[in-house]
Amino acid sequence: MFDKELLRILRCPMGKSELRLENDYLVCIQCGPKFSIQDGIPVMLIEEAELPDGCSNPEQLPCIIENANKNGTH
Numbered sequence: 596m597f598d599k600e601l602l603r604i605l606r607c608p609m610g611k612s613e614l615r616l617e618n619d620y621l622v623c624i625q626c627g628p629k630f631s632i633q634d635g636i637p638v639m640l641i642e643e644a645e646l647p648d649g650c651s652n653p654e655q656l657p658c659i660i661e662n663a664n665k666n667g668t669h
Contacts, residue, residue: 597637610657614630625658641653
């Protein structure tokens with residue numbers, strides 16, 4: 596079982612957005628990667644996350660593109 600109080604504290608490591616609980620995953624409400632929860636512990640590594648449809652690598656996530664555009668690096 597996942598501690599829902601922890602859900603209020605955790606943020607997506609990519610876009611710093613809130614997460615929602617979806618079955619055995621924490622899902623970023625902004626950019627969409629799904630982070631698995633194993634034995635009650637969320638695995639918050641982007642390398643281990645399920646990327647949303649249309650993204651084959653983390654650089655294609657909307658939050659990364661948006662940040663790159665803001666910083667002039669994209």
